[in-house]
Amino acid sequence: MSIKGDFTEFSLAEIIKYLQSSKKTGLLTLTDKTNHFFWVNKGYLVAASHRTDELGLYSLILELYLVRKRSLQRVIDSVYNDSLPLVIFLRENGFLSVKESRILFRFLGFR
Structure with missing residues (x-):
């Protein structure tokens, strides 16, 4: 509807x-x-x-230089399967540190 x-x-x-x-x-x-x-x-x-292509977080991670584009794309293409939110998946698999995750969430407005 x-x-x-x-x-x-x-x-x-x-x-x-x-x-x-x-x-x-x-x-x-x-x-x-x-x-x-x-x-x-x-x-x-x-x-x-402000977008519906599901790449908002992906773009923000690249914009903040938290992960290199080539590395991030390779991980998403090869092993990411939507079983976890992307940021948690990246942190649990060593692509984002806890500090980088906090920076990302602060930037998004979460404390």
Whole structure:
């Protein structure tokens, strides 16, 4: 089911209340000059991004120079299988240190 509208029809608070109370799962897309994507699982916000290609974390790791692009791509292509979140997989397999993981999460706004 797809619902479309603008903030003249619904307030953001009304949309969030609806998603929570109905325990919806899906993707909420807000568009102004750019797109903003919010993934919701059973009414809970589980992720947010400005892109949907699943490469946001990959790009951020490269942007912060935490892992070399060639090494990161080789690991993803050969052994990464989505069984763990990428950052945890990289840390548990020695590609990111605990310190680098903390830097990444601080940059993302987690403390």
